[in-house]
Amino acid sequence: MAGMHLLSDQGLRLDGRRANELRQIRCKLGVFSQPDGSAYLEQGNTKVLAAVYGPHEIRGSRTKSLHDKALVNCQYSMATFSTGERKRRPRGDRKSQEMSMHLRQALQAAIRVEVYPRSQIDIFVEVLQADGGNYCACVNAATLAIMDAGIPMKEYMVACTASLGNGDVPLVDISHLEENSGGPNLTVAALPLSGQVALMEMSQRFHLDHLPKVVECALQGCRDIHQILDQAVRRHIEVSGAVGWGIRPQVKL
Amino acid sequence: MSMEKEPVSGRTIHPVKYYRDFLAQNVRPDGRSLQTFRPVSINVGSIKTAEGSAIVKIGNTTVVCGIKAELAKPKAEEPNFGYLVPNVELPPLCSPKFRPGPPSDQAQVSSNFIAETLTNSRCIDLRDLCIVSEHLAWVLHCDLICLDHDGSLLDACVIALVAALRTVELPHVLYDAEAEKTVVSAEKRSKLKVHSEPVATTYTIFDDEILLTDPTNEEESLSSGIMTVVVQGDKLCSVHKPGGSPLTDAQLQECINGAMKRAEHINKLINTALKSHET
Numbered sequence: 001m002a003g004m005h006l007l008s009d010q011g012l013r014l015d016g017r018r019a020n021e022l023r024q025i026r027c028k029l030g031v032f033s034q035p036d037g038s039a040y041l042e043q044g045n046t047k048v049l050a051a052v053y054g055p056h057e058i059r060g061s062r063t064k065s066l067h068d069k070a071l072v073n074c075q076y077s078m079a080t081f082s083t084g085e086r087k088r089r090p091r092g093d094r095k096s097q098e099m100s101m102h103l104r105q106a107l108q109a110a111i112r113v114e115v116y117p118r119s120q121i122d123i124f125v126e127v128l129q130a131d132g133g134n135y136c137a138c139v140n141a142a143t144l145a146i147m148d149a150g151i152p153m154k155e156y157m158v159a160c161t162a163s164l165g166n167g168d169v170p171l172v173d174i175s176h177l178e179e180n181s182g183g184p185n186l187t188v189a190a191l192p193l194s195g196q197v198a199l200m201e202m203s204q205r206f207h208l209d210h211l212p213k214v215v216e217c218a219l220q221g222c223r224d225i226h227q228i229l230d231q232a233v234r235r236h237i238e239v240s241g242a243v244g245w246g247i248r249p250q251v252k253l
Numbered sequence: 254m255s256m257e258k259e260p261v262s263g264r265t266i267h268p269v270k271y272y273r274d275f276l277a278q279n280v281r282p283d284g285r286s287l288q289t290f291r292p293v294s295i296n297v298g299s300i301k302t303a304e305g306s307a308i309v310k311i312g313n314t315t316v317v318c319g320i321k322a323e324l325a326k327p328k329a330e331e332p333n334f335g336y337l338v339p340n341v342e343l344p345p346l347c348s349p350k351f352r353p354g355p356p357s358d359q360a361q362v363s364s365n366f367i368a369e370t371l372t373n374s375r376c377i378d379l380r381d382l383c384i385v386s387e388h389l390a391w392v393l394h395c396d397l398i399c400l401d402h403d404g405s406l407l408d409a410c411v412i413a414l415v416a417a418l419r420t421v422e423l424p425h426v427l428y429d430a431e432a433e434k435t436v437v438s439a440e441k442r443s444k445l446k447v448h449s450e451p452v453a454t455t456y457t458i459f460d461d462e463i464l465l466t467d468p469t470n471e472e473e474s475l476s477s478g479i480m481t482v483v484v485q486g487d488k489l490c491s492v493h494k495p496g497g498s499p500l501t502d503a504q505l506q507e508c509i510n511g512a513m514k515r516a517e518h519i520n521k522l523i524n525t526a527l528k529s530h531e532t
């Protein structure tokens with residue numbers, strides 16, 4: 001069965017992690033000056049940028065405006081140098097459009113769209129280096145960018161992947177090599193505190209008996225990532241927001 | 254947001270008057286004098302999936318350049334030459350004036366400018382990219398993505414491109430002409446030879462008279478003319494002035510001199526960045 005070699009005898013994966021370890025996450029908010037909100041997130045070797053413009057007036061066709069909600073518009077784009085083989089079409093191909101749609105569906109579940117009727121929120125995500133878990137890194141980066149823009153959300157929207165190694169051990173946060181090894185891939189986007197799942201996608205197959213533990217593994221991954229993102233947001237507010245409020249930050253110049 | 258949201262003020266209601274008041278005191282709203290450049294920071298080799306990469310920040314303007322190498326057959330009329338294909342992308346995330354869709358006019362003009370700068374400056378000898386005459390050559394796709402557009406876009410693009418080209422390491426390729434087989438050995442790599450380092454500097458003309466160096470996005474949109482000067486070493490490579498207010502001879506010479514001085518500084522910076530990347 002595929003996925004047999006993802007976990008060694010000592011319980012280590014291809015990149016030296018244990019089955020329940022996430023990749024190293026580094027993130028920064030407010031990295032750009034032009035967008036209303038922006039964020040940069042690294043999950044292992046996957047590097048993703050997110051920019052949020054809005055809420056603003058609906059551009060293009062006015063007929064799309066909703067009388068009681070804001071319109072959420074997402075665009076997923078991969079840099080041509082982000083993958084091993086040069087990517088010919090950075091956006092507009094079917095995979096990117098599918099990802100854009102999934103992003104929109106997940107984020108729409110978390111953003112409080114009823115606060116901004118008849119307006120539009122644009123979320124642009126750019127993948128600079130792709131090494132597996134692209135969708136998850138994009139959702140996480142988009143959440144941080146929305147926070148930076150000051151748009152209210154019900155909760156953080158966090159996404160994580162999971163797989164099965166050696167037939168029965170759930171692995172969290174899979175990398176590109178593990179994705180392509182032929183084992184099952186489960187992607188979950190959820191609101192971590194309430195445990196509500198916004199998007200779940202699975203490929204390959206495994207026995208139904210294993211499903212609860214793989215889903216629980218992904219949800220635990222979401223909760224762990226949520227803690228990391230929350231710390232980053234609080235740190236960012238302390239350092240940058242404090243300046244505007246007249247409180248001196250504790251930084252020696 | 255990295256800048257606090259400002260209340261409605263003279264800057265939003267009457268931006269030209271706002272700028273005129275500052276320029277009358279020989280200073281710009283961000284505190285710079287009329288001839289001061291913004292700080293430049295360069296980082297190379299951060300994108301591991303690309304053969305060469307560089308990220309450049311001029312003030313807030315951020316451009317990332319990624320170079321990917323592919324193999325192809327050379328053109329019939331130029332059998333000894335490889336290809337160098339630059340492309341500038343201005344995605345909607347870099348500025349609110351760009352919308353999703355096909356490349357905007359500005360992106361196409363910038364791509365063309367970069368392509369011409371590469372040919373004019375003879376920065377890469379295309380013959381170095383040829384592996385076997387008439388059969389196999391390298392194609393270097395240079396993709397420049399602007400992540401934050403705050404003025405002086407062409408400056409950042411040229412610096413990022415040159416820095417990325419200097420990090421490119423091409424694998425050795427063995428080509429068997431009879432069997433038409435290509436063997437790429439990824440471990441043995443050799444550096445690409447960069448013959449010259451062009452540096453671009455942008456100036457704008459405000460109110461038909463005042464020359465501003467290294468403009469921000471706001472200054473570019475309020476100006477009546479714009480000009481980009483490309484120099485390499487101590488030679489002038491090209492001057493790009495797409496219409497706009499006329500410049501006197503003296504102002505033109507001032508711009509070229511300023512660009513020469515800046516080129517020295519930028520080249521030192523690129524060398525430092527490359528040295529720290531190699532260690």
